[in-house]
Amino acid sequence: MRINIVSIFPDYFEALRLSLIGKAVTDGLLTIDAHDLRDWTHDRHRTVDDTPYGGGAGMVMKPEPWGEALDAMTASIRAAREQQPVPDRPVLVIPTPSGHSFTQQTAQELSACSDLVFACGRYEGIDHRVAEWAAADYEVREISLGDYVLNGGEVAAMAIIEAVARLVPGVIGNPDSLVEESHAAGTGHLLEAPVYTKPAVWRGLEVPEVLLSGHHTRIAGWRRQQSQHLTRVRRPDLLT
Numbered sequence: 108m109r110i111n112i113v114s115i116f117p118d119y120f121e122a123l124r125l126s127l128i129g130k131a132v133t134d135g136l137l138t139i140d141a142h143d144l145r146d147w148t149h150d151r152h153r154t155v156d157d158t159p160y161g162g163g164a165g166m167v168m169k170p171e172p173w174g175e176a177l178d179a180m181t182a183s184i185r186a187a188r189e190q191q192p193v194p195d196r197p198v199l200v201i202p203t204p205s206g207h208s209f210t211q212q213t214a215q216e217l218s219a220c221s222d223l224v225f226a227c228g229r230y231e232g233i234d235h236r237v238a239e240w241a242a243a244d245y246e247v248r249e250i251s252l253g254d255y256v257l258n259g260g261e262v263a264a265m266a267i268i269e270a271v272a273r274l275v276p277g278v279i280g281n282p283d284s285l286v287e288e289s290h291a292a293g294t295g296h297l298l299e300a301p302v303y304t305k306p307a308v309w310r311g312l313e314v315p316e317v318l319l320s321g322h323h324t325r326i327a328g329w330r331r332q333q334s335q336h337l338t339r340v341r342r343p344d345l346l347t
């Protein structure tokens with residue numbers, strides 16, 4: 108999987124060099140390249156924003172630097188695909204609070220893609236014509252991380268990249284851990300039961316006896332029941 112990110116703060120993505128995602132990059136399972144949108148500006152101040160048509164507070168990201176940046180992304184993806192053809196369309200992810208909710212299902216879908224490009228907005232967002240125009244070369248997905256507003260798309264892109272990249276085969280050492288977790292098929296897409304490790308008694312608190320029993324059927328039953336209980340209490344919406 109190739110991941111390209113365009114942002115006015117590409118340094119945010121340095122953190123992706125750490126931990127399992129960083130190792131996956133070193134091992135050649137993923138490439139992650141962060142680009143500075145201002146490299147596609149042509150004025151002395153490297154301007155990327157302007158006042159909104161129709162009035163209102165804040166500034167809007169100009170379409171011209173975005174158009175040039177995405178042209179460059181498209182050209183580099185095409186060049187890579189000439190060396191190694193792949194059948195799927197590149198996907199342009201635009202993080203936005205007005206997008207479709209990001210879920211494990213979305214992460215699963217994106218993890219099967221060969222090329223992801225992230226367009227990180229700032230200010231009041233990106234001129235909408237950029238998403239319309241990009242649809243000629245990309246499957247465009249406007250995605251919201253949740254029902255709140257961040258200052259920019261960088262943190263949202265990081266969260267999406269981490270959730271997607273860990274599903275790419277080989278990134279997580281033990282693939283079973285992807286099955287037995289919250290929102291995954293192994294838990295029936297519910298929340299995962301509480302987890303414990305040694306010692307069996309810590310500060311007077313005991314690990315539930317069933318987990319020490321070695322009885323796999325009872326353990327599975329306890330986990331299922333805990334999982335259903337937690338989901339009912341915290342996320343009843345998942346039960347429907």
Ligand code: SAM
Nearest residue numbers: 202203204228232251252256257258259260263
């Ligand atoms: N005016 C926009 C609105 O009300 O929908 C909010 C703009 S926000 C201040 C600036 C940028 O942060 C957005 O363009 C988007 O890239 C990012 N962002 C903010 N909240 C987000 C969320 N919940 N999910 C994904 N991206 C978000």
